[in-house]
Amino acid sequence: MRIDILSLFPAMFKGILESSILAIALEKKLVDIWLTDIRNFSYASHRNVDDRPYAGGPGMLLKPEPIFRAVESIPHNPEHPPLYILLTPQGEVFQQKTALELSQKEHLVLICGHYEGFDERIRLGLKPREISIGDYVLTGGEIPAMVLVDSIARLIPGVLGDIESTEHESFSNGLLEYPQYTRPPVFRGMEVPEILYSGHHKKIEEWKKQKALERTILRRPDLMKNAAQNSGENA
Ligand code: ADE
Numbered sequence: 125m126r127i128d129i130l131s132l133f134p135a136m137f138k139g140i141l142e143s144s145i146l147a148i149a150l151e152k153k154l155v156d157i158w159l160t161d162i163r164n165f166s167y168a169s170h171r172n173v174d175d176r177p178y179a180g181g182p183g184m185l186l187k188p189e190p191i192f193r194a195v196e197s198i199p200h201n202p203e204h205p206p207l208y209i210l211l212t213p214q215g216e217v218f219q220q221k222t223a224l225e226l227s228q229k230e231h232l233v234l235i236c237g238h239y240e241g242f243d244e245r246i247r248l249g250l251k252p253r254e255i256s257i258g259d260y261v262l263t264g265g266e267i268p269a270m271v272l273v274d275s276i277a278r279l280i281p282g283v284l285g286d287i288e289s290t291e292h293e294s295f296s297n298g299l300l301e302y303p304q305y306t307r308p309p310v311f312r313g314m315e316v317p318e319i320l321y322s323g324h325h326k327k328i329e330e331w332k333k334q335k336a337l338e339r340t341i342l343r344r345p346d347l348m349k350n351a352a353q354n355s356g357e358n359a
Contacts, residue, residue: 125229125280126156128206129269130194131236132173134159136266146274149283157273158198162186165193174239183240191246195233204230208252209272211236211265215254218272220295222255226272227279234272236265298351300344302335 129137137159140146149155163171167189174184200206207229216222226232235252247254257268278284294301305316319331340347 125154125227125276126158126206126231127273127276128158128160128198128231128233129236129273130160130162130191130233131264131266131269132162132238133236133264133266134161137270140270140274145283146277149277149280152282154280154282155277160194160198162190162194165190165197177240181240185240186237186242186246188243188245188249191235191242192249195235195250198233200231206231206233208233208235208250210242210247210250210252210254211256211268211272212241212254213256213259213261215256217259218255218257218268218275220275223272223275224279227276232272232276234265234269236269238264295347297336298347298353299336299340300347302332302339 131137137157141150141157146155146157150157162173166173173187173190175187177183177185195208198206207226209226209232211234235246235250246252255268255272257271262268279290284290290296305320309316309321317331319327322328340351
């Protein structure tokens, strides 16, 4: 999979692309990530890429020309045209199922906004999918793009060593994860539940399911509706 990121601050991505699992995925060429500085596509002498909105209003908007020029500079395979994604608080809210869907695409182009927003012709011309990472406003789309890249890349086959680890985690079955323990068996008086070292696989699975349900009902009752639907579909 190829991911292009268009940003005014490409240096912000250095940390996440050079650390941990993403760095390994890049090295193993399981994912190919390209950064494009939108400013390189400005026509203006001071490389500015924003302007005041017509008819007034607060702040500045990203101009269409540098965005279109940057997008058009990206090589792509005509058999797999890229999916353009605009990071914006106005978009659909990103979820685990969105990450799973996007992890199956050949080519994503993430466009990070800044300032008050985008000139509407960026939406009209590129027809991007618009994604928000939650109902709050950040200073730009870079952190949301990092969230997408991280959550998508880890779902690409081979990126995580243990394939099972994405199957049992929170959200993948619509529930939060059950509590987990490692050694020592007793820490500061807190004991690992006996069932977990009983060796009784069926009972352990039941315990995990029960604990995942309890935790979801307590912390995220809103997830229960989807979880009920999922279990209905699987039945
Ligand atoms: N840009 C600013 N805030 C954002 C958000 N919550 N999600 C996506 N892009 C954004």
